[in-house]
Amino acid sequence: MPRTIPNLILLSAVAGSLAAASPASAVTYKVTSVKHSSSSSKSDLPHYQGTSSATWSLAKRTKEAPNRLTVARGGGLIFGSGMVNVRGTFTASASSDTDSCSLSAPTGSQEYPAVAPQPLILAVSKDPQGKTTFAFTGVHATLGNPYFGSGCSTSLTGEPDPDDTNLKRVSSSLFRKKRFTIRFGGASTEGGITYKYSTVFKFAKVR
Numbered sequence: 001m002p003r004t005i006p007n008l009i010l011l012s013a014v015a016g017s018l019a020a021a022s023p024a025s026a027v028t029y030k031v032t033s034v035k036h037s038s039s040s041s042k043s044d045l046p047h048y049q050g051t052s053s054a055t056w057s058l059a060k061r062t063k064e065a066p067n068r069l070t071v072a073r074g075g076g077l078i079f080g081s082g083m084v085n086v087r088g089t090f091t092a093s094a095s096s097d098t099d100s101c102s103l104s105a106p107t108g109s110q111e112y113p114a115v116a117p118q119p120l121i122l123a124v125s126k127d128p129q130g131k132t133t134f135a136f137t138g139v140h141a142t143l144g145n146p147y148f149g150s151g152c153s154t155s156l157t158g159e160p161d162p163d164d165t166n167l168k169r170v171s172s173s174l175f176r177k178k179r180f181t182i183r184f185g186g187a188s189t190e191g192g193i194t195y196k197y198s199t200v201f202k203f204a205k206v207r
Contacts, residue, residue, distance in 0.1 A: 026072040027175060029203040031084050034058040034120075038141040038197035040159055048096045048154050052141040056088025056107070056117040065119035069203060071175045078132055078172050080124035088117035090139050092148070099151025115145050122201075124175070132174075134182055135167040140197060158191025165197050178205045 034057055041051045061067040062085050071080030086107070092115070093102035105112035121137045144156045165184060174180050184199040 025074065026070055026080075028206045029069045029071070029082075029175075030206050031058065031067045031069060031082070031122075031201060032204050033200070033202040034084060034086055036086075036088070036138060036140075036197075036199040038165075038195075038199075040141040040143050040193060040195045042143060042154060042158070042193045044154075044192055046097055048094065050092070050094035050143045050152070050154060052090070052092040052143050052145075054088065054090045054117065054139050054141045056086040056139070059085040059087040059107075061085055062119075068206070069122050069124070071124050073175075078124060078126060078175070080122075080175075082122040084120045084122060084136075086117055086120060086138070088139075090115045090117060090141070092141075092143065092145055094143065094148060094152035094154070096151050099149060101148045101152035103145070103147055112145075112147055115139060115147070127169070131169045132172040133167060134170050136199075136201075138166065138199070140165055141195070143193065155191060156193070158188070158193030159195055160186065160188060160197070165199075179203065 036057070037053075037055045039051070039053045043049045058067065065083040065085035067084050069080060069082030071078065089104060089106045091104045094100070103112050105116040107117045109116040117139045123135045125133055127133045142156065142159055143154055164186065168182065168184060170182060180203055182201045185197060187196045
């Protein structure tokens with residue numbers, strides 16, 4: 001099944017949507033660059049072997065996804081939201097002693113829409129500990145997806161949690177700069193799964 005997105009993203013997006021109606025001071029940033037790559041692989045022959053990859057990058061802005069992030073401050077709070085248009089491809093293949101499966105899902109795929117890269121939600125908020133947090137939605141590599149049958153499935157416990165790949169604590173002072181970069185990245189080998197990921201966002205102040 002698709003990897004779960006941290007609940008904080010949705011909560012932050014709702015809070016950020018209030019920025020325009022709030023007396024708080026708001027700053028808008030243009031997303032100048034987004035690049036993502038991730039891979040997941042597992043080999044347990046002859047019972048199972050699988051690989052998956054995801055790559056996406058910034059695409060031309062649209063009315064629904066204007067490639068902007070608006071961040072507001074007020075009353076000791078910081079909150080914001082945005083939408084970013086991306087294009088890319090998700091792939092997966094798996095085989096076992098009972099089945100064999102593969103798919104390739106580029107942006108806009110009608111056949112595999114649940115895993116095809118699509119516009120991202122960006123969110124800024126404070127977590128329960130009061131730390132400023134940046135989070136985003138976005139397809140990552142995974143050996144699980146809703147299109148493969150049980151013969152092509154495996155345990156996903158070795159893949160990192162979305163709270164690690166899609167959510168990061170940052171300094172609130174970051175959102176006072178004219179330009180800044182937020183990076184996510186890591187590599188692990190757990191539960192027989194080798195996983196790597198990298199996501200880089202670059203922002204420039206618009207007003």
